[in-house]
Amino acid sequence: MSTAVAAVLLAAVVAYAVFGGADFGAGFWDLTAGGAERGARPRAVVEHSIGPVWEANHVWLIFIFVVLWTSFSEAYASITLTLFVPLMIAALGIVLRGASFAFRKAVVATWARRVFGAGFALSSVLVPYCMGAIMGGIASGRVPAGGRAGDPVGSWINPTSVVGGVLAVTAAAYLSAVYLVWDARRLDETDMAEYFRRRAVISAVVVAVTVAVGAVVLHADAGYLFDGLTSRALPVVILSIACGVAALLLLGRAAARGARALAVVAVATAVVSWGVAQWPYVLPESLTFTAAASSSGTLTAVLVAVALAVVVVLPGFVLLYVLDQRGLLPEEGVADAADRVADRPVGDGPAGGPDRTRLKESGT
Amino acid sequence: MIATVGTIAVFAAADPVPWARSQMAFTLMFHIILVPLGVSWTFMTLIANYRALRHDDRDALLLAQRWSKYMAVTFAVGAVTGTVLSFEFGLLWPRFMDQWGEAFGVPFAFEGLFFFTEAIFISIYIFGWRRLRPWAHFWTGVPIVLAGILGSVSVVAANAWMNAPTGFTTNSAGTVVAVDPVRVIFNDSMPLQAAHMVVAAYLVGGFLIASVYATAMLRGRTDRYHRLGFIIAFSVAAVATPIQMGVGDSLARWVYTNQPVKFAAIELVPTTASDVPETILGRLGEDGTVSGGIPIPGLASWLSDPSTGRATVVQGLDTVPADARPTVDQVNIVHLGWDVMVGLGTLLFLLAVWYGATWLFRRRMPASRWFLGAAAASGVLSVIAMEAGWIVTEVGRQPWIVYELMKVEDAVTANTGVWISFAAIVVLYVAVGVTTILVLRGMSRRFRRAGGFTDHDAPYAPGPPVQAPSEQEKVP
Ligand code: HDD
Ligand code: HEM
């Protein structure tokens, strides 16, 4: 049963990477979009693209924590003890990011949008870096078993963690650029689609380079993982690389739709290959999933919750994405007249205001 | 100067316990302010939305639409501050999670379901105003309401488990070897605690929102839009308040029976006795005597068990060794928290009665400035009451993190740098808190200046594309 829960955990990490990761990546493009004038259009696409979905995507992270602490409590304790610093930074970054993003949408003054935009964008790079570094620390066997603390510094400042961090940031940026090509097309912004397509290609190349460097680093620094990647996980690795290359070719020829699916598969299989390479350890070479697993009552409860989630939450997710992709969730609320005439008082009338419109279609 | 800072740093670094406790308490107390809005605001928005659709009520539509915009902000802040909490369980209390995670964690597995549901549908609702069909859009709000209630029930179940740990078996070494998830979730403290929290969420959410409209009315904005906003929110709160008193009363009796030491702290009872007075204010001294305050003879005994009246025996603090009960300072904090919660609860109850009575006899809401002034204060007061209630629960449980099974000092992280993260969190949260309020105010100002919808901005209308009914349509 612990295997089933481990699979759930891996699936949640994959989901967080392909959904949440892309939201972080969008922040990266927001950061690099340039000054307020020049960056306005790409930022609008970014905002439009992640606005309705980021909160739901974010819950995957909470879910990962919950599965970890209920089902593999010992591993959770060791990880949080050892990797205290990057986890705390990530937590602060998440607050900064979510709050800034929500605030930016709610203000109109340029300076305020700029401040919140900076908070959003910077933390969008900081948080995935920390996550990647954390993964690197775990994968390279730097977290001891037994709910004990490992090296508080070396566990996240080390070659594998650096690779993990850079990979997380670049892969997120890549994935997001690919999505944004599609989103821009949907908005009929052909030049923006081209803008993101170019960035998708560039970041794909950067990811490829990182992966190549990473292979060398892992060979030296994370032996168990490297061995796993080149044996057990090899088919998955090959699949991932193949999808990545295919996606790049399609992007080069501006075929966004196929590229999107392939990019998702490439990133998802990359995460899966990590999980497979690390198997059967939750903390490589010191703690296996089986040894860390909670008693069967708890594992059953988690699996029941997951089954319920498939029945209850999955349709909701599908609904959300379908509505979003069909453009039925165009913007937050209704653009109140307020948002456009912000600096021009329209009399001191009551908020209920003069009746300028009628309620349409009620009771359909 | 540098020496002092140095000493403080060394001292601070030596013991993570106070810092971890402060950080946990601070982040929880921050998160919990946003919770009532997350749980109950959608309900109120749907009331307005329903009115708008049923009665073609434009003010109600405007309200619902704007509330959903504010909600987007408070919900986001609630979500991210909640995420920090899930980091903190491990970061601050790793040994607690190591030993008890498999039991304590179970309710969170189900809470995850509700979080997902809430996050999904809130997005659909907030972003769906323009293109979804009106009633379909209305119905996408309903899952948010249900998920909010069930979600807070699940979280509180975890907290209740810390008060009444059940549903697991340990071996001789104290390691958990078997877990009964149902008993963990439905632990003895859960039904009343969860009910008390859910009702608190409606009560606080209602008063908070009503207080904004009361303030506006005091400033002369007494149009129908503001009255409607006030009435919807205040009515919800006014219904919740008496229920909250009733649930709280049962909860107090539960504590009397099951956590006698916490109860002794609440009622300021140093030694076991019958005919215990209900001391309003007052404090416990180091010597174990109660000084100051206004004792109401026999009331605490009588309330604890009305069937035996003033003869009811209340167990004193001294029945357990000093290291198994809250310190004197903690007892005083608990007692003060109790007075504040019950005191404010009573005031809010009177306010609700005033409102109810005026509706009953005059068929309208009270219009006096006194009432509006009190209503304008009710939001903050109800938040304080809720915070005080949590202080009673959490500090009253000290020194236990898991009641009678694990002490806080045995649960804490070994990292000595917690004071740094605490400082960082305080700075960030204060900034986020202040900004949230400023942003909400800014939105409200903008809304007010602009008046109502423009033609193509009306909800449920087609978007603003070229064919939007504009000038031509206005031609008579
Ligand atoms: C708006 C808020 C509010 C109001 C008006 C009241 N309470 Fe409360 N109370 C809470 C909000 C709250 C809470 C939501 O903050 C707590 C903290 C933990 C919990 O489950 O509910 C709480 C806890 C709490 C506890 C501690 C439970 C424990 O430690 O397990 C008791 C005994 C009471 N309450 C009793 C009352 C009584 C007798 C009230 C009557 C006036 C009352 N409360 C009004
Ligand atoms: C429902 C979920 C909650 C859970 C699971 C929870 C859990 C915890 C934990 C693990 C601690 C640290 C150990 C301890 O000091 O006992 C703690 C302490 C504390 N919590 Fe809670 N808590 C919850 C809700 C709240 C809320 C909503 C508040 C306040 C508004 C709160 C206020 C506090 C305070 C003040 C402390 C510090 C007590 C002290 O050290 O004296 N808690 N809580």
Ligand code: HEM
């Ligand atoms: C009495 C205590 C608590 C209640 C009633 C409560 C309730 C809620 C509610 C209703 C939300 C929805 C978001 C919002 O509207 O603000 C929320 C968000 C959240 N809470 Fe709390 N919470 C409590 C304490 C805690 C604790 C102790 C944790 C620690 C794990 C926690 C973790 C979270 C998380 C992770 C979210 C974000 C979920 C999302 O993204 O939708 N909460 N909480």
